[in-house]
Amino acid sequence: MRRHENEPFVVSREVRAVIVPAGQEVKLKPGQAGYITQEIPINIVDLGLVYDCSVTQNEDGTRTVDVTITLTAPGCGMGDILVDDVRDKIGRIPTVREARVTLTFDPPWNQSMMSEAARLQTGMF
Secondary structure (H helix, E strand, O other): OOOOOOOEEEOOOOEEEEEOOOOEEEEEOOOOEEEOOOOOOOOOOOOOOEEEEEEEEOOOOOEEEEEEEOOOOOOOOOHHHHHHHHHHHHHOOOOEEEEEEEEOOOOOOOHHHOOHHHHHHHOOO
16 A cells, blocks of 8 residues: 555554654554654755765856765665755756765764754754
8 A cells, every 4th residue: 555645654563763853763663653754844954964065166167066965864765865856956056067966974963963943943952
């Protein structure tokens, strides 16, 4: 059965999960209810997922953008999706010739990397 975003579900067996954006691993027990979501209402900069961003001017007037990002947890399955999304969004800027996005886990992400506004919005202060 295909599940849709924000559709409630009930766990039928013990399942390991990760609380996003905290990165905390939890075990869901049989009979426990939850929701499938794929969006965090906070941008990746405020979440502290962008470690570095540099822009290099090319000889033809275009720019090359290098971005280093991380995830809230190494086991998060969103790595390839996030890298592709960041590359796509930066590549849409008319003056950008190339967007290079690197995923790293050094240093490991933690809640202190979030902006104050993001910590307040998620209740992680």
